[in-house]
Structure formats: C-alpha cells, structure tokens
Amino acid sequence: MNQNSRELAGFFLEGNIDEALRIVRECQRDSTSLEVFSSLFTPAMNYIGELWENSEINVADEHLATAVCDMVLSQVFPGYVKGEKVTKKAMLLCLEGEQHYLGLKMINRLFEENDWATKYFGSNLPLEYAVSTAVEWKPSVIALSVSIVYHLPKLKEYVMELESLPHKPLIIVGGRLAGKYDLRPYCSENTLIMNDITTIGNWLGQYQLGEKVNAI
Amino acid sequence: MPYNEKYLPVPYIKIDEYGNILNYSDEARKIFSFEKMNVASLLDEESVQKLLKNSIPSLDKKCFELNFKTFDSPFALYDVHLSWDHDHIGHLVAMPKDSGSVRIVNQLSSLQQRLSSTNFELYEKKEMLEKALNRMNILSGPFIGITDRIALVPLFGDLNGEKMIAITSNVIQQAYEGDYDEVLFDFSGVGDILEDGISKFTELFNILMCMNSISIRIAGIKPVHAQTMNRLGFDLEAYFDTSLKDVVKNANKKSAAL
Ligand code: B12
Numbered sequence: 001m002n003q004n005s006r007e008l009a010g011f012f013l014e015g016n017i018d019e020a021l022r023i024v025r026e027c028q029r030d031s032t033s034l035e036v037f038s039s040l041f042t043p044a045m046n047y048i049g050e051l052w053e054n055s056e057i058n059v060a061d062e063h064l065a066t067a068v069c070d071m072v073l074s075q076v077f078p079g080y081v082k083g084e085k086v087t088k089k090a091m092l093l094c095l096e097g098e099q100h101y102l103g104l105k106m107i108n109r110l111f112e113e114n115d116w117a118t119k120y121f122g123s124n125l126p127l128e129y130a131v132s133t134a135v136e137w138k139p140s141v142i143a144l145s146v147s148i149v150y151h152l153p154k155l156k157e158y159v160m161e162l163e164s165l166p167h168k169p170l171i172i173v174g175g176r177l178a179g180k181y182d183l184r185p186y187c188s189e190n191t192l193i194m195n196d197i198t199t200i201g202n203w204l205g206q207y208q209l210g211e212k213v214n215a216i
Numbered sequence: 217m218p219y220n221e222k223y224l225p226v227p228y229i230k231i232d233e234y235g236n237i238l239n240y241s242d243e244a245r246k247i248f249s250f251e252k253m254n255v256a257s258l259l260d261e262e263s264v265q266k267l268l269k270n271s272i273p274s275l276d277k278k279c280f281e282l283n284f285k286t287f288d289s290p291f292a293l294y295d296v297h298l299s300w301d302h303d304h305i306g307h308l309v310a311m312p313k314d315s316g317s318v319r320i321v322n323q324l325s326s327l328q329q330r331l332s333s334t335n336f337e338l339y340e341k342k343e344m345l346e347k348a349l350n351r352m353n354i355l356s357g358p359f360i361g362i363t364d365r366i367a368l369v370p371l372f373g374d375l376n377g378e379k380m381i382a383i384t385s386n387v388i389q390q391a392y393e394g395d396y397d398e399v400l401f402d403f404s405g406v407g408d409i410l411e412d413g414i415s416k417f418t419e420l421f422n423i424l425m426c427m428n429s430i431s432i433r434i435a436g437i438k439p440v441h442a443q444t445m446n447r448l449g450f451d452l453e454a455y456f457d458t459s460l461k462d463v464v465k466n467a468n469k470k471s472a473a474l
Contacts, residue, residue, distance in 0.1 A: 053266045055280040059293055059313075063321050067328060079339075099325065123329065149261065150290040 012065035100147035145175035357383030377412030404436030
C-alpha cells in the first residue's frame, strides 16, 4: 500500500477534511477517477480495516472515517454534467441491510463519466423498492454491491427477481465479496460478476467503444 | 477464593489456549449458542483472526472489539476483555457495546442516509422540473395547420435558445409531415428576444427554407423586437407583415385568386 493512502486514512480518522481533500486533489491532477478510486481511496479504507484488526481503532472510528470519506468523495466528484445524449440508464444499489456503500458510490461516478444516466440508491435498498423503480424507469443495467457474507442468500433473490423483469435488465454484481468468493452460485449464467473496480472501468470503456462502432 | 463461574453477572467464557471452551456463565448462555465448544464458532468468521492475534497468552489484560454471532444477530459488536492466568487458561468477558455509542453511531448512519436521500430527492425534483420546462417550451410554440398549405406558429413568452431548441424539432417534424408551402411565425405574444434565441431561430429558418423551399412569414413584430433583431444581425429573406391579421388577409386573397 502506498504512503498516500496511509496518510489519507489518517486524515479520515482524524476527521480532517481539508487535508484529505488536499491529498486527493493532488493525486487527481495526473490520474483518472478510476485510478484515484482504485489506488488511493480503496486502499485507504482497507487500511482502516487493518487498523481495526490490530485493535488500534474502534468501529466508531470507522464510522467517522466513512463519513469523512463520503464527504470528500462528494466534494471532489460533485454532480456530473452529462453529455447531450444520455440514453443509457443504470441503477445502483446495496442489498437490504448492507451499509457498505462507499465502493458503489465510486462505481456510480464511473457510470456517470461514461455518459450513463444513473439512479444511485447507496446503502440498504429493499428488493421491493428496487423492483418498483426498475419497472418504472427501465434501466438497462442494475448494479448490486455486497460486502457482508451474511447478505449472500439475499443476493440470489435480488438477482433472480430483477433478471426476470419484462425489460430484461443486465445485472452486474460486485463489492468486497466478489473479490473474495465465487459468487456464481448466487447468480444466474446471465449475471456479470466483477471482481473489482478496474474490471467495471474497462467494461464501461468497451461498452462506450461498442456504441461508437455501432454508430458508424 | 473459590467462585462459581456459572453465576457471574456478565457474559463470561473460559477457554484454553486452543480456544476450546471450558466453561461459561449463564449470562453468556443467554446470548451465544454453545453448540460447538470452540470460541471461534461464536465469532463472525472475519473476527476469528483478530481474536487469534490477541490470544497469545501473556499476563496483560487486553481489551478489543469483536463481532459475535448471537441469537439476535449474525454480527453484533462486543467489547472483549481477555486475560490469561499462569495455567494458560483464558478468561474472556464480552460486553455488548455500550448503548450510548451504539445510539450515536446509529444516528450518524441515519443522518448520512437522510442526506443522501435528500440529495436524491432534489435530483429527482430537478429532473421533473426540467421535463416540465421542456414541455412548456414546446407548448410556447405550437404548430397549427390553418389550411392544407399554410401553417401558423404563434410564439409565447421570452424567446431564448432553450425554448427555440424545444420548438424547432416539433416544427420541423410537423412541417415535413404536412407538406406546407408557407409557415407563419407570430411574434405578438413574445416578450424579450435573447441573442441565443435569435441564433436558434435563424437556424430554424434555414432548415425550413431548405426543406421543400417552404416560404416563411413573420407577423406581430414589435418595434423593440425589430431593433433587437437588427442589432443581432438577423437578416433573412423572410416576409415581414405587421400583424397576423394582415397575414391571414393576404393568405385569403391568395387562395381566392387560385
Ligand atoms: C469502513 C468499513 C465499514 C463502514 C462502511 C464503509 C463503506 N464501505 O461504506 C461502516 C463503519 C459503516 C461499517 C459497518 C459495519 N461493518 Co464494516 N468494514 C469497513 C472496512 C474497514 C472497510 C470497507 C471499505 O470501505 N472498503 C473500501 C471500499 C471502497 O471497498 P469495497 O466496498 O470493496 O468496494 C470496492 C470494490 O468492491 C468495488 N465495488 C463495490 N461495489 C461494487 C459494485 C459493482 C457492481 C462492481 C462492479 C464493483 C463494486 O469497487 C470498490 C472500489 O474499489 C471493512 C474491512 C475490510 N477488510 O474490508 C469492514 C468490514 C467489511 N465490515 C464488517 C462488519 C462486520 C461491519 C459491521 C457489522 C460492524 C458492526 N458490528 O457494527 C457493520 C455493519 C454494516 C452493515 N450492516 O452492512 C466486516 C464484514 C465481515 C463479514 N463476515 O462479512 C469487515 C470485513 C470487517 C471485519 N474484519 O470484521 N464498516
């Protein structure tokens, strides 16, 4: 892990928004959003997990760090001005009970930067709400994020129900557990499972390219 | 001093250095399931490593957080106090996180959730407003077929670029489908004319004139409009008529002559 991430984690834990902003802005100058997320934010938050394992901090500290991290994300990546023709639609959510939403917030940003209209619900969205929004808004992609092992049985329910909607959305599953376990048993063969943020970043790029080629 | 561990008034678990459970208090039995007599089986799997790290028998008492599986929840946070005696027996007391800090943490989470849902609602309202505005813009320049050959587009309100964009696509589509010869734009209901409005208006004129050479007439221009349009370099071979009345009169004369 790099020094910047470690420092950033320190500022998150101190509640020092200004210094956290400074590090992120510096890194942003010569990196893409994807790089800032994958090599600055993600390792910083995971380092906070290490500190907890070493009994150096408490879960309460993690909550503060999460709030600061969220604020910094919102400040550095404010509402994205979309291109003129935004026709692709994606909906992003965490399963019911799941409070680990920071990763998904980053994924949402990548969708926006690739000219998708998004509805980002953050943490804890019960399936019935997901279904009713999806029926009405008809997103072509629904991205699910899952971090806690205990939520896995619910994943299957979400995937099955959302994939069977009349407009047949593509379900993409990611989050901490996707990088740790084989999630296929909780999905269908149509579900895309992505191990990390770089995979979805590449996928979004490919999709964009495919659209351009089709347009020619 | 001999004591009976069963009656300790706190959740207490006695373990050996391999984590085997040797005894526990009634308070512990009320919270945890002692089916397997190993302390790891009481924990969330991702807390096991942390307990191991802290279980190297030493004489120092340690205090740290672990997530336990309880009858109520698959991951409940506890403060664990652990000490080892000279016989390598571990004495573990697991106290639920004090309700004060749990309350604050829950409040923080709900504030965060509210903030993000407020954000989201604002965003949805903004989207709704934008849609309504676009609809209003389209309705500010309805396309009305008066005869088979002549159509009227009365414009209402201030003429800005956004409004003209909304009107343009509607006008072009209808003019194309209807095969008209003449389109009349009536400015009687127009308030201010803005620069970007005029430039979009010019674009619309050009497109219409290219399409089946439709001829364009403008009516209802007020002196202020004429001035602004002149200043903004509006120079087209369109016919200006002073009022809609004149235009309709002329149109009638023409159809009578046919
Ligand atoms: C910070 C943190 C929190 C924060 C939330 C942060 C957040 N992410 O929003 C708070 C304090 C709220 C929290 C709460 C809890 N946490 Co917590 N938390 C962590 C910690 C330390 C870091 C997680 C993190 O932020 N990582 C950084 C983010 C960016 O990574 P990420 O989520 O994986 O996302 C990346 C990728 O997965 C991917 N991605 C994410 N979503 C998606 C979606 C798609 C479609 C795709 C393609 C990709 C993708 O992109 C992201 C960017 O790189 C971890 C430790 C660890 N080892 O992970 C524990 C951890 C995940 N938490 C854990 C636990 C137990 C809890 C609590 C139960 C603790 C408690 N007793 O109160 C609660 C309950 C939460 C709940 N009900 O959901 C356990 C989970 C154990 C388990 N068995 O699953 C962990 C592993 C800690 C531990 N060792 O015990 N936590």
